[in-house]
Amino acid sequence: MRRWVFLALAATACAAAVIAGAAWHDLSTSRGQLQGARQSLASAMDQAAGLSTAAGRQETKARISTARTQAASANRQLRRSWALRLVRPLPGLGRQDRGAIELTSDALKAVSIADDLLARADRLASSSTLDHATIPLHGLAELGTLIRASGTQLRPLSRRSSGLWGSLAAGRRTFDTVVRDASTRMLSAADAVETARTFLGEGGTRRYLIAIENNAEMRDQGMVLSYAVARFADGHMSIERSGSVTELVLNAPAAPVPIGTNELFGDMGPSQLWQSVNATADFAWSGRTMTSMYQRATGDQVDGVIAIDVPGLAALLQAVGGVQVPGIDETITAENAARILLNDLYVRSPASSDQSLRREREADVVAATIAKLTTGSHDAIGLGRELGAAAAGGHLRLWSARQREEHVFESTGLGGGPATQQPDRTFHIAVQNVNATKLDYFVRPRVRIDISLTRLGTAVVRTSVVIRNTAPPGAPDSYQFGTHHGEYVTRTQLWGPRGATQLGSVPESGLVANQQTITVPAGGESTAVFETIIPNAVRNGRFELRLVPQARLFPMDMTVTLAAPAWHVEGSTTYSRVWDRTFTIGWPISH
Numbered sequence: 001m002r003r004w005v006f007l008a009l010a011a012t013a014c015a016a017a018v019i020a021g022a023a024w025h026d027l028s029t030s031r032g033q034l035q036g037a038r039q040s041l042a043s044a045m046d047q048a049a050g051l052s053t054a055a056g057r058q059e060t061k062a063r064i065s066t067a068r069t070q071a072a073s074a075n076r077q078l079r080r081s082w083a084l085r086l087v088r089p090l091p092g093l094g095r096q097d098r099g100a101i102e103l104t105s106d107a108l109k110a111v112s113i114a115d116d117l118l119a120r121a122d123r124l125a126s127s128s129t130l131d132h133a134t135i136p137l138h139g140l141a142e143l144g145t146l147i148r149a150s151g152t153q154l155r156p157l158s159r160r161s162s163g164l165w166g167s168l169a170a171g172r173r174t175f176d177t178v179v180r181d182a183s184t185r186m187l188s189a190a191d192a193v194e195t196a197r198t199f200l201g202e203g204g205t206r207r208y209l210i211a212i213e214n215n216a217e218m219r220d221q222g223m224v225l226s227y228a229v230a231r232f233a234d235g236h237m238s239i240e241r242s243g244s245v246t247e248l249v250l251n252a253p254a255a256p257v258p259i260g261t262n263e264l265f266g267d268m269g270p271s272q273l274w275q276s277v278n279a280t281a282d283f284a285w286s287g288r289t290m291t292s293m294y295q296r297a298t299g300d301q302v303d304g305v306i307a308i309d310v311p312g313l314a315a316l317l318q319a320v321g322g323v324q325v326p327g328i329d330e331t332i333t334a335e336n337a338a339r340i341l342l343n344d345l346y347v348r349s350p351a352s353s354d355q356s357l358r359r360e361r362e363a364d365v366v367a368a369t370i371a372k373l374t375t376g377s378h379d380a381i382g383l384g385r386e387l388g389a390a391a392a393g394g395h396l397r398l399w400s401a402r403q404r405e406e407h408v409f410e411s412t413g414l415g416g417g418p419a420t421q422q423p424d425r426t427f428h429i430a431v432q433n434v435n436a437t438k439l440d441y442f443v444r445p446r447v448r449i450d451i452s453l454t455r456l457g458t459a460v461v462r463t464s465v466v467i468r469n470t471a472p473p474g475a476p477d478s479y480q481f482g483t484h485h486g487e488y489v490t491r492t493q494l495w496g497p498r499g500a501t502q503l504g505s506v507p508e509s510g511l512v513a514n515q516q517t518i519t520v521p522a523g524g525e526s527t528a529v530f531e532t533i534i535p536n537a538v539r540n541g542r543f544e545l546r547l548v549p550q551a552r553l554f555p556m557d558m559t560v561t562l563a564a565p566a567w568h569v570e571g572s573t574t575y576s577r578v579w580d581r582t583f584t585i586g587w588p589i590s591h
Contacts (some may be wrong), residue, residue: 102159103171103172103175106157106159106175106179107175109153109157110154110157110178110179110182113150113153113154114150116150117146117147117150120146121143121146134234134235134236134237135200135235135236135237135380136235136380137197137200137202137234137235139380140193140196140197140200141194141197143193144190144193144194144197145190147186147187147189147190147193148186148187148190150186151182151183151184151185151186151187151189151190152183152187154179154182154183154186155179155180155183157176157179158176158179158180158183159172159176188411188412189412191408191411191412192408192409192412192414195404195405195408195409198402198405199232199304199398199400199405200232200235200237201232201233201234201235201236202234202235205231205232205233206231206232206233206303206304207229207230207231207232207240207301207302207303208229208230208232208302208303208304208305208306209227209228209229209290209291209294209302209304209305209306210227210228210229210230210242210305210306210307210308211224211227211290211305211306211307211308212224212225212226212227212228212308212309212313212366213225213278213307213308213309213310214226214309214310214341214342214362215309215310215311215338215342215440215441215551215552215553216341216342216343216346216438216439216440216441216480217275217433217436217437217438217439217440218430218431218432218433218440218443218550218552219275219276219277219278219279219430219432219433220278220279220280220281220430220432220493220550221278221283221286221307221309221394221397221550221551222278222309222310222551223275223276223278224245224274224275224277224278224290224307225244225245225274225275225362226242226243226244226245226362226363226366227242227243227244227245227248227274227294228241228242228243228366228370229241229242229300229302230306237373237374238374239367239370239374242363242366242367243363244363245274245275248274248293248294248297248298249297250272250273250293250296250297252272252296253269253271253272254271254272254289254292254293254295254296255271255288255289255292255293256271257270257271258285258507258508259506259507260506260507260508260513261279261280261282261285261508261509263506263508264279264280264493264506264508264513264515265279265280270289271289271292271293272293274290274293277289277290277293278307279432280417280508280509281417281418281428281430281493281495281508281509281511281513281548282416282417282418282419282508282509282510283307283397283399283415283416283417284399284406284410284415284416284417285417285509286305286307286399287304287305287307287397287398287399287415288399288401290305290399291304291305291399291401303400303401303402304398304399304400304401304402304405305397305398305399306396306397306398307396307397307398307399308390308395308396308397309395309551310337310338310341310342310553311338311390311393311395311551311553312387312390312391312395312396313337313341313365313366313369314334314335314337314338315334315386315387315389315390315395315396316369316373316383316386316387317332317333317334317337317369318334318386319378319379319382319383319386319387320369320372320373320378320383321333321372322334323365323368323369323371323372324368325364325365325368326364327364328340328345328364328365332365332368337365338441338553340365341362341365342438342440342441342553343441343480345362346438346478346479346480347480391413391414392413392580392581392582393549393551393555393580393581394549394550394551395551396414397414397415398414398415399415400415413582417509417510418495418509418510418511418548419498419509419510419511420510421546422544422546422584423497423498423510423511424497424498424499424500424534425497425534425544425545425546425584426495426497426498426511426545426546426547426548427449427461427463427494427495427496427497427532427545427546427547427548428494428495428509428511428547428548428549428550429445429447429463429465429492429493429494429495429549429550429556430492430493430495430550431443431445431465431467431490431492431550431552432490432491432492432493433488433489433490434489434490434491434517435482435484435487435488435489436482437480437481437482437486437488438479438480439469439471439480439481439482439486439488440552440553441553442469442470442471442486442488443467443468443469443470443488443490443520444467444468444470444554445465445466445467445468445492445552445556446465446466446468446556446557446558446559447463447464447465447466447556447557447558447559447579448463448464448466448558448559448560448561449461449462449463449464449545449558449559449560449561450462450463450464450561450563451545451560451561451562451563452563452564453537453538453543453562453563453564453566453567453589454566455566457535457536457537457538458533458534458535458536458537459532459533459534459537459543460531460532460533461496461531461532461533461534461545462529462530462531463494463529463530463531463532464527464528464529465492465494465527465528465529465530466525466526466527467488467490467492467518467520467525467526467527467528468520468524468525469486469487469488469520469521469522469523469524469525470523471486471488471522471523472486472522472523473485473486473521473522473523474486474522475522481522485522486521486522486523487519487520487521487522488519488520488521488522489517489518489519489520490517490518490520491515491516491517491518492515492516492517492518492528493513493514493515494513494514494515494528494530494532495508495509495511495512495513496511496512496513496530496532496534497511497512497532497534498510498511498512499534499535500512500532500533500534500535501532501533502514502530502531502532502533503531514530516528516530538567538589541588541589541590542586542587542588542589543562543564543586543587543589544584544585544586544587545560545584545585545586546582546583546584547560547579547582547583547584547585548582549579549580549581549582555578555579555580556578556579557576557577557578557579558576558577558578558579559574559575559576560574560575560576560585561573561574561575562574562587564589566591567589567590567591568589568590568591569587569588569589570587570588570589571587571588573587
């Protein structure tokens with residue numbers, strides 16, 4: 001009898017092992033398929049050029065189709081699994097099965113939402129063109145409604161992972177992060193699209209100062225050297241005047257300067273000299289001050305500011321095509337605009353301080369681009385995507401005198417300063433030229449951030465800014481290379497989190513900032529080192545930093561490392577990327 005009991009128990013154990021193994025196999029297979037679906041979906045949503053061209057939209061469609069196939073296969077695998085059906089009544093195991101099916105179903109819904117958005121956007125793109133400088137405001141309205149609906153539909157797909165185990169719980173959390181971030185981006189984009197309609201003259205004429213920034217001599221952004229005034233009426237754009245900022249002379253400051261800004265940049269005359277108005281990291285202050293400066297210089301009022309630098313101009317050229325300008329042999333395109341405007345025109349210029357010919361050529365390029373933009377027909381969605389990508393890197397900034405519009409610009413990153421979100425976790429770095437050369441075309445900064453997290457949760461952040469000057473050694477004195485053979489002198493600033501401690505820092509742009517003056521010989525490199533102490537750095541089981549880039553011609557390379565010997569850290573503790581847009585890096589962390 002006992003032998004039969006043992007045999008029955010053994011058979012039961014074997015059967016349980018077989019069922020458990022089959023269930024685990026089915027869960028693992030579906031998890032792999034679901035992971036592929038999530039990656040395909042995230043790639044489609046993050047594809048910067050996904051909607052800008054017909055080819056880009058086709059590529060995004062293919063990624064969404066792949067995600068749909070993978071998610072559907074995972075869902076079928078789970079629903080048809082005989083092993084999972086047998087374990088569903090069991091405590092704990094049944095929750096895993098139900099959780100996996102729910103996750104695959106949510107993935108299919110997300111794919112359907114993305115597919116529907118793309119199909120409608122594709123149809124809208126075919127009927128929305130920028131025709132002879134008239135922006136189709138009705139198309140913007142439809143696009144805003146479409147994006148908001150998609151963002152709203154995605155939000156409920158982010159659920160809690162409670163009761164799920166191991167990799168399934170991790171997969172649920174990762175998927176939730178993807179759809180939550182996508183929903184937030186879509187809702188913010190819908191706000192921006194709706195605001196753009198009034199900003200572009202729906203319901204009343206608007207006039208804006210266009211500040212044209214030169215990346216060959218950097219402030220926090222490019223240096224403002226040229227300008228134009230644009231008029232918008234019901235989406236139709238016209239240019240009223242343009243020229244060099246040397247025409248807009250001020251004999252006194254046009255606006256008060258905040259105490260911290262004055263301490264760092266007051267000797268540069270930021271509210272009197274156009275070349276220095278962008279020294280601060282707060283574009284809300286710069287934009288407001290530029291309108292005051294323009295009114296003081298001309299007696300004329302404008303409703304806001306559109307600031308665009310050379311990479312932003314290249315984005316325009318990418319959308320409208322190349323232009324030809326008398327005196328410049330090449331057709332100027334998105335690919336060669338930076339070289340021509342920030343290097344070649346200086347090489348051809350005389351060594352004297354008279355740069356009127358070069359300024360005329362640069363103004364001619366801007367005028368030719370605007371003329372091409374305001375004539376003929378162009379893909380409005382493609383143009384918007386190119387400018388949106390430029391804005392993400394800080395190459396296009398907006399300021400509006402209308403408080404509601406300005407609030408949207410700041411909350412979406414189209415305007416404002418680095419402290420508009422998570423000011424107590426935000427870093428920003430600027431390498432600014434202070435020796436009146438035009439050398440930033442040759443300057444390649446890179447950043448290393450080394451974080452040491454103490455047992456008490458205080459983060460000690462050491463930031464090293466390595467500044468490499470690729471100007472040719474021994475270069476003859478010139479307007480471009482200066483009078484010291486290509487030597488580059490910079491004030492390098494670090495803006496650290498509000499509430500953090502930085503030696504010698506002052507409140508500036510909503511953060512705390514200090515600076516170092518660094519000299520870099522031609523062909524050499526020098527390093528500025530800063531230390532920041534952030535108390536109570538771990539919150540709700542996470543340590544995060546938000547990193548806002550400087551809008552340089554060549555984005556900085558960045559490496560971040562975390563050392564936390566007293567903590568358990570999930571994921572890699574080293575992170576490297578090109579710092580071409582604002583991003584947040586974070587780690588789940590526990591004792």
